[in-house]
Amino acid sequence: MSLNPHLVKESFAVIEPVADKAAAYFYGRLFAENPHLRGMFPPAMDVQRDRLFRALTRIVWSVDSPGGLSAFLGQLGRDHRKYGVVAEHYTAIGNALLATVRRFAAEVWDTETEAAWVTAYTAAANIMIESAEADSGVSPAWWLAEVVDHERRTPDIAVITLRTDRDLPYLPGQYVTVQTARWPRVWRTFSIANAPRGDRVIRLHVRAVPGGWVSTSLVEHTRIGDTVMLGPAVGTMTPADSARDILCVAGGTGLAPIKAIVEHVIGSGRRPGIHLLYGARRARDLYDLADLIRMQSSFPWLRVVPVVSDQPDYDGVRGRVTEVMERFHSWAGHDAYICGPAAMVDDAVRRLRRSGMPAAHIHRDVAHGES
Numbered sequence: 619m620s621l622n623p624h625l626v627k628e629s630f631a632v633i634e635p636v637a638d639k640a641a642a643y644f645y646g647r648l649f650a651e652n653p654h655l656r657g658m659f660p661p662a663m664d665v666q667r668d669r670l671f672r673a674l675t676r677i678v679w680s681v682d683s684p685g686g687l688s689a690f691l692g693q694l695g696r697d698h699r700k701y702g703v704v705a706e707h708y709t710a711i712g713n714a715l716l717a718t719v720r721r722f723a724a725e726v727w728d729t730e731t732e733a734a735w736v737t738a739y740t741a742a743a744n745i746m747i748e749s750a751e752a753d754s755g756v757s758p759a760w761w762l763a764e765v766v767d768h769e770r771r772t773p774d775i776a777v778i779t780l781r782t783d784r785d786l787p788y789l790p791g792q793y794v795t796v797q798t799a800r801w802p803r804v805w806r807t808f809s810i811a812n813a814p815r816g817d818r819v820i821r822l823h824v825r826a827v828p829g830g831w832v833s834t835s836l837v838e839h840t841r842i843g844d845t846v847m848l849g850p851a852v853g854t855m856t857p858a859d860s861a862r863d864i865l866c867v868a869g870g871t872g873l874a875p876i877k878a879i880v881e882h883v884i885g886s887g888r889r890p891g892i893h894l895l896y897g898a899r900r901a902r903d904l905y906d907l908a909d910l911i912r913m914q915s916s917f918p919w920l921r922v923v924p925v926v927s928d929q930p931d932y933d934g935v936r937g938r939v940t941e942v943m944e945r946f947h948s949w950a951g952h953d954a955y956i957c958g959p960a961a962m963v964d965d966a967v968r969r970l971r972r973s974g975m976p977a978a979h980i981h982r983d984v985a986h987g988e989s
């Protein structure tokens with residue numbers, strides 16, 4: 619059977635508007651047919667449902683660009699080891715998925731569409747299974763990490779320093795999933811805010827999101843000496859191998875991966891000009907400014923520009939960080955790294971593309987929610 623991306627996409631487009639219902643049906647069916655799998659998932663499934671659809675959407679819409687997709691699936695397969703997922707589970711998940719798309723895309727469903735989904739799912743599952751198996755020979759499924767420092771920089775933002783029990787390999791700009799003792803089986807993603815130094819130290823910037831289980835637990839209920847669990851590092855916004863100058867645009871705690879990338883570039887011995895536009899709603903939310911100013915004073919090629927959007931009496935640069943980015947400078951010839959709220963990242967990419975920056979010079983990660 620050959621892959622037929624068109625049929626997969628066409629049927630998926632019918633499901634997207636009813637994604638919530640389809641995800642609820644998928645999990646209902648999965649657990650009804652395989653009750654033993656329920657224990658692998660958290661008690662509350664809302665975030666899990668969104669995640670499933672975000673991953674599925676990404677897979678389906680890139681099903682005909684196999685290069686990037688197989689890297690994504692490989693990371694997904696490795697990351698799923700921490701849940702205890704093994705090869706047999708993929709059959710159960712595939713059956714539930716097929717039943718779901720068959721039901722919700724009934725208006726366009728036929729035997730050819732079914733064959734296209736079976737082929738696509740089998741190919742995707744095989745990549746995930748193979749990469750998990752290859753990884754199991756060389757890397758643990760998860761890491762334990764001790765909290766060695768916990769700084770409450772604002773009432774709702776903490777900078778948390780962890781030391782992992784074993785080396786956790788990562789590239790600057792990547793992120794990890796975190797589970798706290800307070801919420802077993804609930805994993806949330808956070809970017810690593812420091813470049814790797816071989817000392818097993820990982821720093822996270824966490825904003826306690828209202829109703830966010832893990833973020834609130836990390837900011838408000840975590841102390842030095844506590845232990846958390848981490849999944850493997852994933853993510854594709856990593857430093858480009860280029861000689862260009864660098865534009866960094868960070869919104870709120872989206873600063874974390876940007877800081878890791880800047881640290882890496884400084885440590886690499888290169889001397890590119892780096893502009894770091896750091897946006898926050900109010901001056902007091904510029905929770906890491908003192909550290910960035912220190913970096914700037916030891917590396918004269920770095921220019922940090924704090925930008926405040928929602929405080930009219932602020933006496934520095936005011937506005938949304940993306941607007942300031944556009945009126946500030948010409949960014950032609952730069953590499954851009956962008957991280958923050960999804961709408962901010964989209965807006966920055968749109969403005970840079972409009973100004974003529976090639977897509978290949980714009981580095982961003984597909985939004986990963988924290989809460």
Ligand SMILES: NC(=O)C1=CN([C@@H]2O[C@H](COP(=O)(O)OP(=O)(O)OC[C@H]3O[C@@H](n4cnc5c(N)ncnc54)[C@H](O)[C@@H]3O)[C@@H](O)[C@H]2O)C=CC1
Pocket residue numbers: 807808809810823824825868869870871872873874875897898899900925926927928937938939940957958959960961962965986987988
């Ligand atoms: N903590 C972490 O490790 C990471 C967090 N993130 C994401 O970064 C985001 C950070 O959120 P907050 O700190 O609450 O930031 P925020 O909502 O306070 O926004 C910070 C700044 O971003 C800009 N901005 C916000 N919305 C915009 C829009 N619609 N258009 C243009 N510019 C806009 C403004 O300049 C604003 O001052 C979250 O969505 C989080 O998921 C991403 C990667 C890592």
